[in-house]
Amino acid sequence: MSPKPLNALKEAISNRVIVELKGGREFRGTLDGYDIHMNLVLKEAEELQNGEVVGKVETTIVRGDNVIYISP
Amino acid sequence: MSPKPLNALKEAISNRVIVELKGGREFRGTLDGYDIHMNLVLKEAEELQNGEVVGKVETTIVRGDNVIYISP
Amino acid sequence: MSPKPLNALKEAISNRVIVELKGGREFRGTLDGYDIHMNLVLKEAEELQNGEVVGKVETTIVRGDNVIYISP
Amino acid sequence: MSPKPLNALKEAISNRVIVELKGGREFRGTLDGYDIHMNLVLKEAEELQNGEVVGKVETTIVRGDNVIYISP
Amino acid sequence: MSPKPLNALKEAISNRVIVELKGGREFRGTLDGYDIHMNLVLKEAEELQNGEVVGKVETTIVRGDNVIYISP
Amino acid sequence: MSPKPLNALKEAISNRVIVELKGGREFRGTLDGYDIHMNLVLKEAEELQNGEVVGKVETTIVRGDNVIYISP
Amino acid sequence: MSPKPLNALKEAISNRVIVELKGGREFRGTLDGYDIHMNLVLKEAEELQNGEVVGKVETTIVRGDNVIYISP
Numbered sequence: 001m002s003p004k005p006l007n008a009l010k011e012a013i014s015n016r017v018i019v020e021l022k023g024g025r026e027f028r029g030t031l032d033g034y035d036i037h038m039n040l041v042l043k044e045a046e047e048l049q050n051g052e053v054v055g056k057v058e059t060t061i062v063r064g065d066n067v068i069y070i071s072p
Numbered sequence: 073m074s075p076k077p078l079n080a081l082k083e084a085i086s087n088r089v090i091v092e093l094k095g096g097r098e099f100r101g102t103l104d105g106y107d108i109h110m111n112l113v114l115k116e117a118e119e120l121q122n123g124e125v126v127g128k129v130e131t132t133i134v135r136g137d138n139v140i141y142i143s144p
Numbered sequence: 145m146s147p148k149p150l151n152a153l154k155e156a157i158s159n160r161v162i163v164e165l166k167g168g169r170e171f172r173g174t175l176d177g178y179d180i181h182m183n184l185v186l187k188e189a190e191e192l193q194n195g196e197v198v199g200k201v202e203t204t205i206v207r208g209d210n211v212i213y214i215s216p
Numbered sequence: 217m218s219p220k221p222l223n224a225l226k227e228a229i230s231n232r233v234i235v236e237l238k239g240g241r242e243f244r245g246t247l248d249g250y251d252i253h254m255n256l257v258l259k260e261a262e263e264l265q266n267g268e269v270v271g272k273v274e275t276t277i278v279r280g281d282n283v284i285y286i287s288p
Numbered sequence: 289m290s291p292k293p294l295n296a297l298k299e300a301i302s303n304r305v306i307v308e309l310k311g312g313r314e315f316r317g318t319l320d321g322y323d324i325h326m327n328l329v330l331k332e333a334e335e336l337q338n339g340e341v342v343g344k345v346e347t348t349i350v351r352g353d354n355v356i357y358i359s360p
Numbered sequence: 361m362s363p364k365p366l367n368a369l370k371e372a373i374s375n376r377v378i379v380e381l382k383g384g385r386e387f388r389g390t391l392d393g394y395d396i397h398m399n400l401v402l403k404e405a406e407e408l409q410n411g412e413v414v415g416k417v418e419t420t421i422v423r424g425d426n427v428i429y430i431s432p
Numbered sequence: 433m434s435p436k437p438l439n440a441l442k443e444a445i446s447n448r449v450i451v452e453l454k455g456g457r458e459f460r461g462t463l464d465g466y467d468i469h470m471n472l473v474l475k476e477a478e479e480l481q482n483g484e485v486v487g488k489v490e491t492t493i494v495r496g497d498n499v500i501y502i503s504p
Contacts, residue, residue, distance in 0.1 A: 005471035008464075008493050018489075021140065022455075023094075032080075038471070038495050039077035039110070057090075060143045061080050063110050063136070064495070068453065071492040093212065095166075104152075111149035111182075132215045133149050133156075135182055135208070165284065167238075176224075183221035183254075201234075204287045205224050207254050207280070237356065239310075248296075255293035255326075276359045277293050277300075279326050279352070309428065311382075320368075327365035327398075345431045349365050349372075351398050354428050381500065383454075392440075399437035399470070420503045421437050421444075423470050423496070 009034045012072035017042070020068040024050045027062065031072070038064030081106045084144035089114075092140040096122045099134065103144070110136030153178045156216035161186075164212040168194045171206065175216070182208030225250045228288035233258075236284040240266045243278065247288070254280030297322045300360035305330075308356040312338045315350065319360070326352030369394045372432035377402075380428040384410045387422065391432075398424030441466045444504035449474075452500040456482045459494065463504070470496030 012031050019027040019040060029045025040062040047055040084103050091099040091112060101117025112134040119127040156175045163171040163184060173189025184206040191199040228247050235243040235256060245261025256278040263271040300319045307315040307328060317333025328350040335343040372391050379387040379400060389405025400422040407415040444463050451459040451472060461477025472494040479487040 004465050004467050005473050005493050006467070008473045008491065012493075023140075025140070027141075033076050035076050035078070041077050041080045057143045059080065060141045061077050061084075062141045063139045065137070065497070066140050067495045068455075068457070068498050069459075069492045069494045071489045095212075097212070099213075105148050107148050107150070113149050113152045129162075129215045131152065132213045133152050134213045135211045137209070138212050167284075169284070171285075177220050179220050179222070185221050185224045201287045203224065204285045205221050205228075206285045207283045209281070210284050239356075241356070243357075249292050251292050251294070257293050257296045273306075273359045275296065276357045277296050278357045279355045281353070282356050311428075313428070315429075321364050323364050323366070329365050329368045345378075347368065348429045348431045349368050350429045351424070351427045353425070383500075385500070387501075393436050395436050395438070401437050401440045417450075417503045419440065420501045421440050422501045423499045425497070426500050 006034070006036065008072075009038075009070065012070070015072050018071045019062065020071075021062070021066045022068060023066075025066075026051075027060065029060070031070075032059075035064070038067050038070075040064070040067070040070070078106070078108065080144075081110070081142065084142070087144050090143045091134060092143075093134070093138045094140060095138075097138075098123075099132065101132070103142075104131075107136070110139050110142075112136065112139070112142070150178075150180065152216075153182075153214065156214070159216050162215045163206065164214075165206070165210045166212060167210075169210075170195075171204065173204070175214075176203075179208070182211050182214075184208065184211070184214070222250070222252065224288075225254075225286065228286070231288050234287045235278065236286075237278070237282045238284060239282075241282075242267075243276065245276070247286075248275075251280070254283050254286075256280065256283070256286070294322070294324065296360075297326075297358065300358070303360050306359040307350060308359075309350070309354045310356060311354075313354075314339075315348065317348070319358075320347075323352075326355050326358075328352065328355070328358070366394075366396065368432075369398075369430065372430070375432050378431045379422060380431075381422070381426045382428060383426075385426075386411075387420065389420070391430075392419075395424075398427050398430075400424065400427070400430070438466075438468065440504075441470075441502065444502070447504050450503045451494065452503075453494070453498045454500060455498075457498075458483075459492065461492070463502075464491075467496070470499050470502075472496065472499070472502070 017031045026048040029042035032043045033041035089103045098120040101114035104115045105113035161175045170192040173186035176187045177185035233247045242264040245258035248259045249257035305319045314336040317330035320331045321329035377391045386408040389402035392403045393401035449463045458480040461474035464475045465473035
Protein backbone atom coordinates (compact mmCIF):
# COMPACT_ATOMS: atom_id res chain seq x y z
CA MET A 1 0.00 0.00 0.00
CA SER A 2 1.15 3.55 -0.69
CA PRO A 3 2.30 5.36 2.41
CA LYS A 4 -0.23 7.83 3.72
CA PRO A 5 1.03 11.27 4.78
CA LEU A 6 0.76 10.49 8.50
CA ASN A 7 2.77 7.29 8.04
CA ALA A 8 5.44 9.34 6.33
CA LEU A 9 5.48 11.60 9.40
CA LYS A 10 5.72 8.55 11.66
CA GLU A 11 8.78 7.38 9.78
CA ALA A 12 10.33 10.83 10.15
CA ILE A 13 10.19 10.71 13.96
CA SER A 14 13.64 11.35 15.50
CA ASN A 15 14.95 12.61 12.17
CA ARG A 16 15.89 16.16 11.27
CA VAL A 17 13.13 17.79 9.24
CA ILE A 18 12.53 21.07 7.44
CA VAL A 19 9.12 22.53 8.25
CA GLU A 20 7.96 25.29 5.94
CA LEU A 21 5.27 27.51 7.45
CA LYS A 22 2.97 30.12 5.97
CA GLY A 23 4.28 33.69 6.14
CA GLY A 24 7.91 33.00 5.20
CA ARG A 25 8.71 31.13 8.42
CA GLU A 26 10.66 27.88 8.62
CA PHE A 27 11.83 25.50 11.33
CA ARG A 28 14.66 22.99 11.07
CA GLY A 29 14.68 20.52 13.92
CA THR A 30 14.24 16.95 15.13
CA LEU A 31 10.67 15.69 14.76
CA ASP A 32 9.61 14.49 18.19
CA GLY A 33 5.85 14.15 17.77
CA TYR A 34 2.82 14.92 15.61
CA ASP A 35 -0.92 14.38 15.52
CA ILE A 36 -3.62 14.12 12.83
CA HIS A 37 -3.84 17.92 12.48
CA MET A 38 -0.10 17.99 11.68
CA ASN A 39 0.52 19.75 14.98
CA LEU A 40 4.22 19.06 15.49
CA VAL A 41 6.74 18.85 18.30
CA LEU A 42 10.25 19.78 17.23
CA LYS A 43 13.41 19.49 19.32
CA GLU A 44 16.65 21.46 19.00
CA ALA A 45 15.05 23.59 16.35
CA GLU A 46 16.28 26.60 14.44
CA GLU A 47 13.73 29.15 13.33
CA LEU A 48 14.33 30.88 9.99
CA GLN A 49 12.55 33.82 8.43
CA ASN A 50 12.97 34.33 4.71
CA GLY A 51 15.97 32.01 4.82
CA GLU A 52 17.84 33.55 7.78
CA VAL A 53 18.21 31.97 11.22
CA VAL A 54 16.40 34.18 13.72
CA GLY A 55 16.37 31.93 16.78
CA LYS A 56 16.99 28.56 18.36
CA VAL A 57 14.71 26.67 20.73
CA GLU A 58 15.03 23.42 22.64
CA THR A 59 11.41 22.48 22.05
CA THR A 60 8.62 24.00 20.02
CA ILE A 61 5.03 22.97 19.42
CA VAL A 62 3.82 24.12 16.00
CA ARG A 63 0.09 24.38 15.30
CA GLY A 64 -0.64 22.31 12.22
CA ASP A 65 -2.66 24.86 10.27
CA ASN A 66 0.52 26.90 9.73
CA VAL A 67 2.34 24.07 7.96
CA ILE A 68 2.90 24.14 4.19
CA TYR A 69 5.17 21.10 3.99
CA ILE A 70 7.50 18.92 6.04
CA SER A 71 10.60 17.48 4.41
CA PRO A 72 12.50 14.74 6.27
CA MET B 73 5.96 6.39 22.24
CA SER B 74 6.75 9.79 20.74
CA PRO B 75 5.15 12.64 22.63
CA LYS B 76 2.13 14.08 20.88
CA PRO B 77 1.82 17.86 20.68
CA LEU B 78 -0.85 18.02 23.41
CA ASN B 79 1.31 15.98 25.76
CA ALA B 80 4.11 18.44 25.16
CA LEU B 81 1.69 21.22 26.17
CA LYS B 82 0.72 19.24 29.28
CA GLU B 83 4.36 19.03 30.31
CA ALA B 84 4.72 22.77 29.81
CA ILE B 85 1.98 23.60 32.35
CA SER B 86 3.27 26.01 35.03
CA ASN B 87 6.34 26.80 32.95
CA ARG B 88 7.16 30.04 31.19
CA VAL B 89 6.37 29.77 27.48
CA ILE B 90 6.74 31.90 24.37
CA VAL B 91 3.57 31.95 22.29
CA GLU B 92 4.00 33.26 18.76
CA LEU B 93 0.75 34.45 17.19
CA LYS B 94 -0.21 35.38 13.66
CA GLY B 95 0.10 39.06 12.82
CA GLY B 96 3.41 39.75 14.58
CA ARG B 97 1.99 39.30 18.08
CA GLU B 98 3.68 37.35 20.87
CA PHE B 99 2.95 36.47 24.48
CA ARG B 100 5.47 35.41 27.11
CA GLY B 101 3.85 34.00 30.20
CA THR B 102 3.18 31.03 32.45
CA LEU B 103 1.09 28.35 30.79
CA ASP B 104 -1.88 27.75 33.05
CA GLY B 105 -4.20 25.74 30.79
CA TYR B 106 -4.94 24.58 27.24
CA ASP B 107 -7.44 22.50 25.31
CA ILE B 108 -7.45 20.45 22.11
CA HIS B 109 -7.88 23.57 19.94
CA MET B 110 -4.69 25.01 21.51
CA ASN B 111 -6.78 27.64 23.23
CA LEU B 112 -4.44 28.73 26.01
CA VAL B 113 -4.58 30.34 29.43
CA LEU B 114 -1.48 32.36 30.26
CA LYS B 115 -0.67 33.97 33.60
CA GLU B 116 1.58 36.96 34.30
CA ALA B 117 2.01 37.47 30.60
CA GLU B 118 3.78 40.10 28.58
CA GLU B 119 2.42 40.96 25.18
CA LEU B 120 4.90 41.85 22.46
CA GLN B 121 4.35 43.24 19.00
CA ASN B 122 7.16 42.93 16.50
CA GLY B 123 9.51 42.19 19.37
CA GLU B 124 8.57 45.09 21.70
CA VAL B 125 6.67 44.74 24.98
CA VAL B 126 3.34 46.55 24.57
CA GLY B 127 1.51 45.38 27.67
CA LYS B 128 1.30 43.12 30.70
CA VAL B 129 -1.70 41.13 31.87
CA GLU B 130 -2.35 38.94 34.90
CA THR B 131 -4.38 36.43 32.87
CA THR B 132 -5.14 36.06 29.20
CA ILE B 133 -7.13 33.50 27.25
CA VAL B 134 -5.77 33.09 23.72
CA ARG B 135 -7.95 31.57 21.00
CA GLY B 136 -6.04 28.68 19.50
CA ASP B 137 -6.46 29.52 15.83
CA ASN B 138 -4.12 32.50 16.30
CA VAL B 139 -1.22 30.36 17.50
CA ILE B 140 1.78 29.68 15.25
CA TYR B 141 3.93 27.94 17.86
CA ILE B 142 4.47 27.56 21.59
CA SER B 143 8.00 27.19 22.95
CA PRO B 144 8.40 26.09 26.57
CA MET C 145 -6.17 20.19 37.56
CA SER C 146 -5.05 23.09 35.40
CA PRO C 147 -7.87 25.41 34.41
CA LYS C 148 -9.00 24.91 30.83
CA PRO C 149 -9.59 28.03 28.71
CA LEU C 150 -13.38 27.74 28.94
CA ASN C 151 -13.20 27.48 32.73
CA ALA C 152 -11.14 30.65 32.74
CA LEU C 153 -13.93 32.30 30.72
CA LYS C 154 -16.50 30.99 33.19
CA GLU C 155 -14.61 32.59 36.05
CA ALA C 156 -14.53 35.88 34.13
CA ILE C 157 -18.34 36.10 33.90
CA SER C 158 -19.62 39.43 35.29
CA ASN C 159 -16.12 40.86 35.25
CA ARG C 160 -14.76 43.59 32.98
CA VAL C 161 -12.70 42.06 30.18
CA ILE C 162 -10.58 43.27 27.29
CA VAL C 163 -11.36 41.43 24.07
CA GLU C 164 -8.80 41.82 21.31
CA LEU C 165 -10.17 41.08 17.85
CA LYS C 166 -8.50 40.56 14.49
CA GLY C 167 -8.23 43.68 12.36
CA GLY C 168 -7.20 46.14 15.07
CA ARG C 169 -10.57 46.05 16.84
CA GLU C 170 -11.05 45.79 20.60
CA PHE C 171 -13.95 45.65 23.04
CA ARG C 172 -13.86 46.48 26.73
CA GLY C 173 -16.96 45.36 28.55
CA THR C 174 -18.59 43.10 31.11
CA LEU C 175 -18.53 39.43 30.08
CA ASP C 176 -22.13 38.24 30.19
CA GLY C 177 -21.91 34.94 28.33
CA TYR C 178 -19.82 32.71 26.08
CA ASP C 179 -19.95 29.34 24.34
CA ILE C 180 -17.45 26.72 23.17
CA HIS C 181 -16.68 28.69 19.98
CA MET C 182 -15.72 31.70 22.15
CA ASN C 183 -18.75 33.54 20.87
CA LEU C 184 -19.16 36.21 23.54
CA VAL C 185 -21.86 38.42 25.00
CA LEU C 186 -20.53 41.70 26.36
CA LYS C 187 -22.50 44.31 28.30
CA GLU C 188 -21.80 48.04 28.61
CA ALA C 189 -19.00 47.71 26.13
CA GLU C 190 -16.71 50.22 24.53
CA GLU C 191 -15.42 49.49 21.06
CA LEU C 192 -11.90 50.63 20.23
CA GLN C 193 -10.08 50.71 16.92
CA ASN C 194 -6.32 50.97 16.98
CA GLY C 195 -6.56 52.07 20.60
CA GLU C 196 -9.23 54.80 20.25
CA VAL C 197 -12.80 54.53 21.53
CA VAL C 198 -15.11 54.58 18.50
CA GLY C 199 -18.41 53.60 20.10
CA LYS C 200 -20.34 52.33 23.10
CA VAL C 201 -23.00 49.62 23.13
CA GLU C 202 -25.27 48.24 25.82
CA THR C 203 -24.95 44.69 24.52
CA THR C 204 -22.87 43.09 21.80
CA ILE C 205 -22.58 39.53 20.58
CA VAL C 206 -19.11 38.83 19.18
CA ARG C 207 -18.56 35.89 16.83
CA GLY C 208 -15.78 33.78 18.30
CA ASP C 209 -13.64 33.40 15.18
CA ASN C 210 -12.73 37.10 15.41
CA VAL C 211 -11.20 36.78 18.89
CA ILE C 212 -7.44 36.88 19.41
CA TYR C 213 -7.49 36.96 23.21
CA ILE C 214 -9.65 37.81 26.19
CA SER C 215 -8.06 39.32 29.29
CA PRO C 216 -10.13 39.47 32.48
CA MET D 217 -27.24 31.13 34.43
CA SER D 218 -25.38 33.55 32.20
CA PRO D 219 -26.97 34.05 28.80
CA LYS D 220 -25.21 32.22 26.01
CA PRO D 221 -24.58 34.10 22.76
CA LEU D 222 -27.37 32.30 20.91
CA ASN D 223 -29.84 33.14 23.68
CA ALA D 224 -28.83 36.77 23.34
CA LEU D 225 -29.62 36.50 19.63
CA LYS D 226 -32.98 34.92 20.44
CA GLU D 227 -33.86 37.85 22.67
CA ALA D 228 -32.92 40.24 19.87
CA ILE D 229 -35.47 38.75 17.44
CA SER D 230 -37.79 41.45 16.06
CA ASN D 231 -35.50 44.19 17.34
CA ARG D 232 -33.35 46.53 15.29
CA VAL D 233 -29.71 45.36 15.31
CA ILE D 234 -26.38 46.56 13.99
CA VAL D 235 -24.45 43.78 12.27
CA GLU D 236 -20.79 44.51 11.67
CA LEU D 237 -19.25 42.39 8.92
CA LYS D 238 -15.66 41.78 7.86
CA GLY D 239 -14.40 44.06 5.10
CA GLY D 240 -15.91 47.32 6.35
CA ARG D 241 -19.49 46.28 5.65
CA GLU D 242 -22.41 46.82 8.04
CA PHE D 243 -26.14 46.10 8.10
CA ARG D 244 -28.75 47.81 10.24
CA GLY D 245 -32.07 46.01 10.22
CA THR D 246 -34.67 44.00 12.10
CA LEU D 247 -33.42 40.58 13.18
CA ASP D 248 -35.87 38.05 11.79
CA GLY D 249 -33.97 34.80 12.21
CA TYR D 250 -30.62 33.17 12.96
CA ASP D 251 -29.04 29.74 13.33
CA ILE D 252 -26.10 28.20 15.21
CA HIS D 253 -23.61 29.43 12.57
CA MET D 254 -24.85 33.00 13.15
CA ASN D 255 -26.36 32.99 9.68
CA LEU D 256 -28.87 35.82 9.98
CA VAL D 257 -32.10 36.98 8.37
CA LEU D 258 -32.55 40.75 8.48
CA LYS D 259 -35.65 42.68 7.41
CA GLU D 260 -35.88 46.29 6.24
CA ALA D 261 -32.14 46.55 6.33
CA GLU D 262 -29.76 49.29 5.36
CA GLU D 263 -26.34 48.31 4.09
CA LEU D 264 -23.43 50.58 5.00
CA GLN D 265 -19.87 50.55 3.77
CA ASN D 266 -17.29 52.39 5.83
CA GLY D 267 -20.14 54.18 7.59
CA GLU D 268 -22.15 55.33 4.53
CA VAL D 269 -25.52 53.92 3.50
CA VAL D 270 -25.05 52.20 0.11
CA GLY D 271 -28.37 50.37 -0.20
CA LYS D 272 -31.63 49.21 1.33
CA VAL D 273 -33.16 45.75 1.13
CA GLU D 274 -36.45 44.28 2.32
CA THR D 275 -34.81 41.00 3.31
CA THR D 276 -31.24 39.79 3.42
CA ILE D 277 -29.69 36.50 4.47
CA VAL D 278 -26.18 37.00 5.82
CA ARG D 279 -23.76 34.06 5.96
CA GLY D 280 -22.51 33.80 9.52
CA ASP D 281 -18.79 33.57 8.83
CA ASN D 282 -18.81 37.23 7.74
CA VAL D 283 -20.10 38.48 11.09
CA ILE D 284 -17.81 40.31 13.54
CA TYR D 285 -20.50 41.33 16.01
CA ILE D 286 -24.21 41.93 16.39
CA SER D 287 -25.45 44.72 18.65
CA PRO D 288 -29.16 44.79 19.55
CA MET E 289 -41.48 30.82 15.12
CA SER E 290 -38.94 33.14 13.52
CA PRO E 291 -37.78 32.00 10.10
CA LYS E 292 -34.33 30.44 10.11
CA PRO E 293 -31.89 31.50 7.39
CA LEU E 294 -32.33 28.27 5.40
CA ASN E 295 -36.12 28.67 5.47
CA ALA E 296 -35.66 32.15 4.09
CA LEU E 297 -33.60 30.63 1.27
CA LYS E 298 -36.32 28.05 0.67
CA GLU E 299 -38.88 30.79 0.27
CA ALA E 300 -36.61 32.55 -2.21
CA ILE E 301 -36.52 29.55 -4.58
CA SER E 302 -37.58 30.57 -8.12
CA ASN E 303 -37.23 34.26 -7.25
CA ARG E 304 -34.60 36.66 -8.52
CA VAL E 305 -31.90 37.18 -5.89
CA ILE E 306 -28.80 39.31 -5.45
CA VAL E 307 -25.84 37.26 -4.20
CA GLU E 308 -22.94 39.29 -2.88
CA LEU E 309 -19.65 37.40 -2.84
CA LYS E 310 -16.29 38.11 -1.23
CA GLY E 311 -13.82 39.91 -3.48
CA GLY E 312 -16.19 42.44 -5.05
CA ARG E 313 -18.12 39.84 -7.03
CA GLU E 314 -21.90 39.68 -7.34
CA PHE E 315 -24.46 37.49 -9.07
CA ARG E 316 -28.04 38.43 -9.93
CA GLY E 317 -30.13 35.44 -10.97
CA THR E 318 -32.98 33.08 -10.20
CA LEU E 319 -32.38 30.91 -7.15
CA ASP E 320 -32.79 27.32 -8.28
CA GLY E 321 -31.29 25.41 -5.37
CA TYR E 322 -29.22 25.60 -2.19
CA ASP E 323 -27.89 23.39 0.59
CA ILE E 324 -26.89 23.79 4.23
CA HIS E 325 -23.47 25.21 3.30
CA MET E 326 -25.24 27.94 1.29
CA ASN E 327 -23.90 26.41 -1.90
CA LEU E 328 -26.28 27.88 -4.47
CA VAL E 329 -27.60 27.12 -7.94
CA LEU E 330 -28.52 30.22 -9.91
CA LYS E 331 -30.24 30.31 -13.30
CA GLU E 332 -30.10 33.06 -15.93
CA ALA E 333 -27.56 34.89 -13.88
CA GLU E 334 -25.57 38.03 -14.49
CA GLU E 335 -22.13 38.29 -12.92
CA LEU E 336 -21.02 41.72 -11.75
CA GLN E 337 -17.65 42.89 -10.56
CA ASN E 338 -17.51 46.10 -8.58
CA GLY E 339 -20.98 46.92 -9.86
CA GLU E 340 -20.45 46.28 -13.59
CA VAL E 341 -21.91 43.35 -15.52
CA VAL E 342 -19.02 41.19 -16.73
CA GLY E 343 -20.89 38.11 -17.96
CA LYS E 344 -24.09 36.14 -18.22
CA VAL E 345 -24.56 32.42 -17.57
CA GLU E 346 -27.50 30.07 -17.93
CA THR E 347 -26.57 28.15 -14.78
CA THR E 348 -23.94 28.65 -12.10
CA ILE E 349 -23.12 26.71 -8.96
CA VAL E 350 -21.65 28.99 -6.29
CA ARG E 351 -19.63 27.49 -3.44
CA GLY E 352 -21.18 28.71 -0.21
CA ASP E 353 -18.04 29.90 1.55
CA ASN E 354 -17.81 32.79 -0.94
CA VAL E 355 -21.22 34.20 -0.01
CA ILE E 356 -21.55 37.37 2.06
CA TYR E 357 -25.31 37.77 1.73
CA ILE E 358 -28.28 36.81 -0.41
CA SER E 359 -31.10 39.29 -0.94
CA PRO E 360 -34.35 38.01 -2.46
CA MET F 361 -38.02 19.48 -5.67
CA SER F 362 -35.47 22.19 -6.41
CA PRO F 363 -32.13 20.83 -7.57
CA LYS F 364 -29.48 20.93 -4.89
CA PRO F 365 -26.00 22.20 -5.86
CA LEU F 366 -24.50 18.69 -5.93
CA ASN F 367 -27.27 17.46 -8.22
CA ALA F 368 -26.48 20.32 -10.55
CA LEU F 369 -22.85 19.14 -10.56
CA LYS F 370 -24.00 15.58 -11.27
CA GLU F 371 -25.92 16.78 -14.30
CA ALA F 372 -22.83 18.63 -15.52
CA ILE F 373 -20.70 15.46 -15.63
CA SER F 374 -19.13 14.98 -19.09
CA ASN F 375 -20.00 18.57 -20.05
CA ARG F 376 -17.61 21.44 -20.56
CA VAL F 377 -17.58 23.72 -17.50
CA ILE F 378 -15.99 26.98 -16.46
CA VAL F 379 -14.49 26.78 -12.97
CA GLU F 380 -13.66 30.11 -11.41
CA LEU F 381 -11.10 29.87 -8.60
CA LYS F 382 -9.93 32.32 -5.97
CA GLY F 383 -6.89 34.36 -6.92
CA GLY F 384 -7.82 35.15 -10.53
CA ARG F 385 -7.43 31.56 -11.71
CA GLU F 386 -9.86 29.75 -13.99
CA PHE F 387 -10.17 26.31 -15.57
CA ARG F 388 -12.22 25.39 -18.61
CA GLY F 389 -12.56 21.65 -19.09
CA THR F 390 -14.78 18.59 -19.08
CA LEU F 391 -16.17 17.74 -15.65
CA ASP F 392 -15.18 14.16 -14.95
CA GLY F 393 -15.89 13.88 -11.23
CA TYR F 394 -16.66 15.73 -8.01
CA ASP F 395 -17.33 15.08 -4.33
CA ILE F 396 -19.22 16.79 -1.50
CA HIS F 397 -16.34 19.24 -0.87
CA MET F 398 -16.58 20.34 -4.52
CA ASN F 399 -13.21 18.76 -5.16
CA LEU F 400 -13.31 18.37 -8.95
CA VAL F 401 -11.73 16.25 -11.67
CA LEU F 402 -11.43 18.07 -14.98
CA LYS F 403 -10.31 16.55 -18.29
CA GLU F 404 -8.76 18.33 -21.28
CA ALA F 405 -8.64 21.52 -19.32
CA GLU F 406 -7.25 24.93 -20.10
CA GLU F 407 -5.95 27.01 -17.22
CA LEU F 408 -6.46 30.76 -17.43
CA GLN F 409 -5.08 33.52 -15.26
CA ASN F 410 -6.79 36.87 -15.38
CA GLY F 411 -8.48 35.78 -18.59
CA GLU F 412 -5.41 34.49 -20.51
CA VAL F 413 -4.69 30.83 -21.25
CA VAL F 414 -1.52 29.88 -19.37
CA GLY F 415 -1.56 26.10 -19.81
CA LYS F 416 -3.35 22.95 -20.86
CA VAL F 417 -3.61 19.70 -18.93
CA GLU F 418 -5.11 16.31 -19.73
CA THR F 419 -6.39 15.84 -16.17
CA THR F 420 -6.46 18.06 -13.12
CA ILE F 421 -7.81 17.54 -9.63
CA VAL F 422 -8.92 20.82 -8.08
CA ARG F 423 -9.28 21.12 -4.29
CA GLY F 424 -12.79 22.34 -3.59
CA ASP F 425 -11.96 25.16 -1.19
CA ASN F 426 -10.47 27.14 -4.10
CA VAL F 427 -13.71 27.14 -6.08
CA ILE F 428 -15.83 30.29 -6.38
CA TYR F 429 -18.30 28.96 -8.93
CA ILE F 430 -18.78 26.32 -11.59
CA SER F 431 -20.77 27.16 -14.74
CA PRO F 432 -21.82 24.28 -16.98
CA MET G 433 -19.63 5.84 -12.36
CA SER G 434 -17.67 9.06 -12.75
CA PRO G 435 -14.32 8.98 -10.99
CA LYS G 436 -14.31 10.87 -7.74
CA PRO G 437 -11.37 13.18 -7.03
CA LEU G 438 -9.77 10.77 -4.55
CA ASN G 439 -9.96 7.93 -7.07
CA ALA G 440 -8.19 10.17 -9.56
CA LEU G 441 -5.46 10.67 -6.95
CA LYS G 442 -5.28 6.92 -6.37
CA GLU G 443 -4.69 6.38 -10.08
CA ALA G 444 -1.93 8.98 -10.03
CA ILE G 445 0.10 7.10 -7.38
CA SER G 446 3.68 6.45 -8.59
CA ASN G 447 3.24 8.96 -11.42
CA ARG G 448 4.89 12.33 -11.76
CA VAL G 449 2.47 15.10 -10.79
CA ILE G 450 2.41 18.89 -10.73
CA VAL G 451 1.09 20.24 -7.44
CA GLU G 452 0.12 23.89 -7.49
CA LEU G 453 0.00 25.47 -4.03
CA LYS G 454 -1.36 28.77 -2.75
CA GLY G 455 1.16 31.60 -2.63
CA GLY G 456 2.91 30.96 -5.98
CA ARG G 457 4.51 27.69 -4.84
CA GLU G 458 4.63 24.51 -6.89
CA PHE G 459 5.99 20.98 -6.49
CA ARG G 460 6.79 18.55 -9.28
CA GLY G 461 7.39 15.03 -8.03
CA THR G 462 6.25 11.42 -7.83
CA LEU G 463 3.00 10.98 -5.91
CA ASP G 464 3.70 8.47 -3.17
CA GLY G 465 0.66 8.88 -0.94
CA TYR G 466 -2.39 10.99 -0.09
CA ASP G 467 -5.32 11.08 2.31
CA ILE G 468 -8.85 12.49 2.32
CA HIS G 469 -7.61 16.00 3.22
CA MET G 470 -5.40 15.92 0.10
CA ASN G 471 -2.34 15.81 2.34
CA LEU G 472 0.27 14.46 -0.07
CA VAL G 473 3.57 12.58 0.01
CA LEU G 474 5.83 13.43 -2.91
CA LYS G 475 9.13 11.75 -3.77
CA GLU G 476 12.07 13.17 -5.74
CA ALA G 477 10.34 16.50 -5.86
CA GLU G 478 11.38 19.86 -7.22
CA GLU G 479 10.01 22.96 -5.54
CA LEU G 480 9.28 25.96 -7.75
CA GLN G 481 8.36 29.49 -6.80
CA ASN G 482 6.77 31.65 -9.47
CA GLY G 483 7.97 29.17 -12.07
CA GLU G 484 11.63 28.85 -11.00
CA VAL G 485 13.17 25.78 -9.35
CA VAL G 486 14.24 26.78 -5.83
CA GLY G 487 15.03 23.38 -4.35
CA LYS G 488 14.94 19.60 -4.59
CA VAL G 489 13.86 17.15 -1.89
CA GLU G 490 13.82 13.37 -1.67
CA THR G 491 10.53 13.33 0.21
CA THR G 492 8.04 16.00 1.17
CA ILE G 493 4.73 15.88 3.02
CA VAL G 494 2.42 18.67 1.85
CA ARG G 495 -0.50 19.74 4.05
CA GLY G 496 -3.64 19.49 1.94
CA ASP G 497 -5.12 22.91 2.69
CA ASN G 498 -2.31 24.51 0.65
CA VAL G 499 -3.22 22.64 -2.53
CA ILE G 500 -4.96 24.41 -5.44
CA TYR G 501 -4.73 21.55 -7.93
CA ILE G 502 -2.85 18.37 -8.74
CA SER G 503 -2.19 17.45 -12.37
CA PRO G 504 -0.96 13.94 -13.12
